[in-house]
Amino acid sequence: MPEGDTIHRHARNHRDLFVGRNVAASSPQGRFSAGASHINGKRLEAVEAVGKHLFYTFEKRLMLHVHLGLVGSFRTHRTIERPAPSRGTRLVLSAGDAAAYLTGPMKCELLDRIEVHRLKEWLGPDPLDPEADVGEFASNLATRTGPIGAVLLDQDVIAGIGNVWRAELLFLCHIDPDTPANELTSGQVDCLWTHAVTGLQHGVEVGQIETVTPQAIGLPKGTQLRPSDKRYVYKRGGHGCLLCGAEIAVSRHGGRALFYCPQCQDPLKAQ
Structure with missing residues (x-):
């Protein structure tokens, strides 16, 4: 299972590539088609990692929660010349030349702010949080x-x-x-x-x-x-x-x- 350092690395990469841009979202696998349609074309405002959880904040208060679980992974591509996502890809996020392919996550869901707050409150301190001690x-x-x-x-x-x-x-x-x-x-x-x-x-x-x-x-x-x-x-x-x-x-x-x-x-x- 990817651990906190891997998740924070994904967050940093995705902030660099997508924050401040309108992001295209799709679900080649189909299991997240409804959720992807809600965030498709929306401006991504923030990406945050807390422990093993990733939170993506889009305009209009839309929030995407991803937990990779045991077998989930992100493949991030920085050029337009990239392989097509596999049929098992749960979510594709793309903007300009950059894209991120998500496969096999334990969680890929839209949450409201109250749900996100409850989840964060339940988690213990994150060693990578500068405010944690x-x-x-x-x-x-x-x-x-x-x-x-x-x-x-x-x-x-x-x-x-x-x-x-x-x-x-x-x-x-x-x-x-x-x-x-x-x-x-x-x-x-x-x-x-x-x-x-x-x-x-x-x-x-x-x-x-x-x-x-x-x-x-x-x-x-x-x-x-x-x-x-x-x-x-x-x-x-x-x-x-x-x-x-x-x-x-x-x-x-x-x-x-x-x-x-x-x-x-x-x-x-x-x-």
């Missing part, structure tokens, strides 16, 4: 008794964290995934929030989730890492930890596989 995140964690490995996926606790980032954040902060969320120390909470902010900001810029630096694993700065070595634990089950050499383990939290290092994230070391 660790305080609300800490307060949310304090009400949760479940393991932090599951709680980090709750979008009403922190918005934008998915399966990749939760594993990497827990590793970076040396936190055992089974630790009850409300038993984390203030230092651990601050660590999770700080790495979420800086990590997702980096992800927006580079277009992928990278948590390992060459220097951190004893290599010279500027060394090109293999794709498999750009993350400490995610999808590295059975391989040696890049820091301590212990075998990366896999558990299930929140219904999904969670990768962690039993040595670096040993709860006894946190005491």
Whole structure:
């Protein structure tokens, strides 16, 4: 599932390409034909990302909500010479030479402002929101008794964290995934929030989730890492930890596989 950094990157790209322009909208698949007809030709006034959600504000108070879900994706084209959208494309937005093709989203719908407000109010703080801070995140964690490995996926606790980032954040902060969320120390909470902010900001810029630096694993700065070595634990089950050499383990939290290092994230070391 695309995580918060990917969604914010889409928002930034779509602001650059479409905001302030009259946007053509269509649904080759047909499942969003009625919605597309309402926004077709309307001026796009704003694009906002909150966690894993995208909100497009058109003139006449029309608001489009997109959630990519597990398999959804946007393909953005910046020239008139582009492939035709596939028959499964849920939505095409275009203006001038630019176009964005949306396929496989969990949500692609028109909402009124009250519905948008309720959805945003339900979401937890977004690390990529300049006005968000660790305080609300800490307060949310304090009400949760479940393991932090599951709680980090709750979008009403922190918005934008998915399966990749939760594993990497827990590793970076040396936190055992089974630790009850409300038993984390203030230092651990601050660590999770700080790495979420800086990590997702980096992800927006580079277009992928990278948590390992060459220097951190004893290599010279500027060394090109293999794709498999750009993350400490995610999808590295059975391989040696890049820091301590212990075998990366896999558990299930929140219904999904969670990768962690039993040595670096040993709860006894946190005491």
